[in-house]
């Protein structure tokens with residue numbers, strides 16, 4: 001027998017021995033049917049982080065490929081399993097053993113691109129720095145590895161920065177709005193710049209706005225460093241132009257983990273000169289790149305949490321009811337996997353947030369309707385009793401008192417006043 005044939009027989013023997021072990025048979029029963037299809041598509045996409053349709057030399061026909069895609073996305077009307085024949089056909093074609101196939105861990109980014117190709121948040125938000133070439137144009141935001149932080153009792157998640165101007169952003173978890181992480185737009189550009197252009201001294205600005213003088217100085221240097229104001233308006237001893245060698249030097253310093261605090265001493269530059277280089281977009285981007293999730297470097301744990309937060313963001317944004325099963329379906333995972341990922345606390349929190357939002361909207365609607373009904377009775381010179389009012393509203397008063405006592409109080413007040 002020739003060598004190739006022997007190898008082939010060995011592969012077939014090994015594959016089937018593996019498939020028929022008790023341990024594997026037990027395990028495969030719990031495996032959600034989408035998982036095998038996702039794994040095959042991952043291998044067919046060249047084991048890259050993003051799903052691609054541009055596959056050359058497919059070991060299966062196009063119809064089977066489409067079928068795998070539908071199974072992976074759960075877009076078929078009935079659940080189906082991927083036939084072992086298809087699995088083996090792909091694996092043989094790509095020279096991957098069955099054992100390796102079952103051990104395969106799929107990057108979250110891949111599942112994200114496969115199952116939710118339309119909602120990568122960084123593609124739905126755009127830079128809001130008025131001077132940036134990507135102002136209001138989606139596509140320039142890059143995500144960092146920071147996923148969730150609480151600042152001044154507000155929760156921010158999904159941290160990003162603009163790959164053009166280097167401004168940092170995060171999403172405010174309450175109103176889903178993009179918020180600047182810092183103050184160069186809201187304070188520097190919007191407030192301090194017009195004052196400087198009017199000739200107001202920096203000291204006066206800090207008194208007027210009740211902010212620290214250093215903040216005004218930092219904003220002024222930022223504006224100048226980014227070409228947003230002329231030197232004569234900021235009155236700081238600072239270089240007239242950029243020395244590219246110094247920018248390169250600082251980028252190297254940043255890339256090797258150098259901190260801003262030690263910077264001026266390290267280079268022998270004055271504080272304003274250091275800030276002038278520190279605020280160059282290229283330096284800022286080098287700094288932010290240190291916290292970019294790099295494949296392999298970022299822990300699986302972090303990646304998984306980020307992808308769950310993405311899914312929750314989508315549900316909150318679109319008002320789709322959050323349940324573990326729904327989130328699982330959306331991500332192509334089973335509930336057990338989400339539990340193992342430690343995602344339940346995130347889901348629980350988002351669910352509560354959604355419920356609060358739902359109650360808020362419902363309550364406003366109830367009060368509006370109650371007011372309209374009372375008004376209608378009043379116009380007919382009639383008085384409505386509270387029991388009839390609740391009946392007309394179709395609301396169980398006992399439950400309302402338990403869930404939203406303030407609404408019950410508001411309705412009682414309306415009834416008393418009329």
Ligand SMILES: [Zn+2]
Pocket residue numbers: 127128129132133134135140162163164165166167
């Ligand atoms: Zn920008």
